[in-house]
Amino acid sequence: MMIRHWKWIILGIALIFLITAPFFLSGYWVRLLTSIFMFAVMAESWNILAGFCGYPSFGNVVFFGLGAYTTCILMVKLHQSFWVGAIAGAILCAIYAIVLGLPILRLKGHYFAVATLGLSEATKELVTNLDKITNGSEGISLPIIPGDVKVIYAAFYYGMFGIMIVTILFTYWMSKRRLGYAFQAIRADEEAALVTGINTTWYKTIAWSVSAFFTGLAGGVYAYWTAFINPEGVFDVAITVKMLIMTFLGGPGTVIGPIIGAFIFEFLSEVVWSTFVNIHAAFLGVLIVLVVIFMPGGFMKLMKGKLSLSYLLANIRENRI
Amino acid sequence: MEILLKGENISKYFGGLAALSDLTFQIERGEIVGLIGPNGAGKTTLVNVITALYPASKGKIRFREEDITHAKPYQIGRMGIARTFQIVKPFSRMTVKENVLIGALFGKSGMKRTTQEALKKVEEVMEFVGLDEKKDFPVEETTIPDRKRLELAKALAMEPDLLFLDEVMAGLRPKEMEDVMSLIKELNRNGITILLIEHVMRAIMGISHRVIVLHEGRLIAGGTPEEISKDEKVIRAYLGSRYAKRREEGARA
Numbered sequence: 001m002m003i004r005h006w007k008w009i010i011l012g013i014a015l016i017f018l019i020t021a022p023f024f025l026s027g028y029w030v031r032l033l034t035s036i037f038m039f040a041v042m043a044e045s046w047n048i049l050a051g052f053c054g055y056p057s058f059g060n061v062v063f064f065g066l067g068a069y070t071t072c073i074l075m076v077k078l079h080q081s082f083w084v085g086a087i088a089g090a091i092l093c094a095i096y097a098i099v100l101g102l103p104i105l106r107l108k109g110h111y112f113a114v115a116t117l118g119l120s121e122a123t124k125e126l127v128t129n130l131d132k133i134t135n136g137s138e139g140i141s142l143p144i145i146p147g148d149v150k151v152i153y154a155a156f157y158y159g160m161f162g163i164m165i166v167t168i169l170f171t172y173w174m175s176k177r178r179l180g181y182a183f184q185a186i187r188a189d190e191e192a193a194l195v196t197g198i199n200t201t202w203y204k205t206i207a208w209s210v211s212a213f214f215t216g217l218a219g220g221v222y223a224y225w226t227a228f229i230n231p232e233g234v235f236d237v238a239i240t241v242k243m244l245i246m247t248f249l250g251g252p253g254t255v256i257g258p259i260i261g262a263f264i265f266e267f268l269s270e271v272v273w274s275t276f277v278n279i280h281a282a283f284l285g286v287l288i289v290l291v292v293i294f295m296p297g298g299f300m301k302l303m304k305g306k307l308s309l310s311y312l313l314a315n316i317r318e319n320r321i
Numbered sequence: 322m323e324i325l326l327k328g329e330n331i332s333k334y335f336g337g338l339a340a341l342s343d344l345t346f347q348i349e350r351g352e353i354v355g356l357i358g359p360n361g362a363g364k365t366t367l368v369n370v371i372t373a374l375y376p377a378s379k380g381k382i383r384f385r386e387e388d389i390t391h392a393k394p395y396q397i398g399r400m401g402i403a404r405t406f407q408i409v410k411p412f413s414r415m416t417v418k419e420n421v422l423i424g425a426l427f428g429k430s431g432m433k434r435t436t437q438e439a440l441k442k443v444e445e446v447m448e449f450v451g452l453d454e455k456k457d458f459p460v461e462e463t464t465i466p467d468r469k470r471l472e473l474a475k476a477l478a479m480e481p482d483l484l485f486l487d488e489v490m491a492g493l494r495p496k497e498m499e500d501v502m503s504l505i506k507e508l509n510r511n512g513i514t515i516l517l518i519e520h521v522m523r524a525i526m527g528i529s530h531r532v533i534v535l536h537e538g539r540l541i542a543g544g545t546p547e548e549i550s551k552d553e554k555v556i557r558a559y560l561g562s563r564y565a566k567r568r569e570e571g572a573r574a
Binding site for chain 2: 188193194196197
């Protein structure tokens with residue numbers, strides 16, 4: 001019971017800190033936190049599909065890019081408001097996931113991973129080559145928002161923060177209900193889930209489209225925030241890899257794990273980036289290997305008091321080192 | 322008696338191998354039917370075909386009045402057919418209770434239930450199978466006999482009319498086996514029709530109303546447990562033809 005108590009106190013302090021942060025932090029930190037919220041949304045979305053439902057997508061960045069481009073094109077070419085653009089982008093992503101999910105979600109494990117990777121690369125090429133609409137590889141600029149930079153950054157800060165909270169609340173709500181249990185049953189054993197009466201195709205498709213929706217929303221806000229996007233940037237495979245690392249770092253299949261993972265990873269990455277500019281990627285690579293070997297359940301599992309020598313040794317043995 | 326499940330000329334081929342050939346059988350409502358046969362006879366394959374995990378290559382399957390030959394596995398689960406797996410398939414990284422909850426949230430009437438109502442059903446089932454003390458255990462930390470009970474609990478939470486039990490007693494100690502046997506009898510009294518696959522003869526003979534025998538994908542005999550235990554074809558299938566011959570000679574002498 002004590003532990004439960006502490007959890008809420010820490011959560012409360014964190015919330016108060018994050019809500020008031022733009023009033024006392026510098027622009028650099030506000031931007032860093034905004035980007036952490038954005039990655040937290042994407043990691044949590046990836047977690048819904050991979051952590052809960054057991055389908056590791058290596059192409060989820062496709063929804064980030066599509067969301068960003070839809071928002072951009074609706075705003076720049078069709079003169080719609082940002083809100084229309086962002087919502088339309090998210091909905092388009094959900095539909096894209098349903099249409100492509102029906103064939104692709106029949107594949108499992110590595111096959112699914114490779115198919116989704118192919119999907120995201122193919123979509124990137126498509127966007128690059130539809131240059132009448134998308135300006136091709138040159139990218140598109142969005143209208144710069146007039147006004148005080150500090151206020152604008154704070155607005156994006158709260159926007160991303162809000163999306164993150166909604167994503168977390170949705171995941172929490174889902175995890176205790178039919179939807180979440182269906183996902184978890186599919187992850188554990190798809191055959192057993194089927195004979196229990198779970199329409200696995202339907203639930204897998206829902207998992208992916210929800211995942212796509214939130215990722216697309218984050219993409220839309222990102223586009224308006226940076227005011228410039230190009231295919232190389234918003235369809236970058238490295239973004240998918242980040243979603244994955246953050247989820248594994250925090251704990252796949254848990255509600256709060258990917259969020260914690262996003263914070264840890266982005267802070268670490270920021271520190272490493274500023275201290276070891278040249279070997280930054282190598283350092284992160286080593287970090288990933290260490291996480292997978294020593295704490296396969298992520299940060300959340302360590303928090304459950306499983307951190308002991310025997311736990312570490314068991315993981316080392318399991319990885320045959 | 323109402324016919325609950327009817328298979329007509331069911332065959333299942335894996336490439337050129339006929340795992341099941343031309344099976345015709347029926348199960349009446351309220352029966353406990355024992356399904357026996359040597360290893361590799363096709364018992365589990367038959368259950369897989371009926372539950373549509375492996376669709377039948379030929380033949381027709383009817384459940385109540387409906388043709389379920391081309392139904393999807395989840396549709397069959399929702400119609401009221403549940404099964405256990407011989408190699409237990411607990412839902413990993415969840416507690417025992419959550420495992421049973423999944424059965425109660427789906428299955429025959431689960432979609433109409435709220436999570437709260439499903440949890441009530443879970444309590445009931447856990448008490449019935451005797452798992453209530455272990456309900457908060459992660460499934461990874463349970464023993465094999467408990468996992469066998471859990472398989473049963475998951476299937477029961479689905480509220481089936483027809484239940485396939487695939488070797489739920491294998492590997493249990495005699496006392497545990499007695500417990501499971503009385504559970505099965507009680508389920509049957511509560512109106513669940515049961516198809517019992519088992520190698521433990523004492524269990525099959527003790528509780529089945531009727532026994533059918535599979536051998537190399539064919540049904541070779543059917544009848545009451547006493548009839549089956551005396552059937553020449555069955556003895557030959559189980560103990561080999563040489564033994565059967567010796568037995569005949571012994572009888573003549």
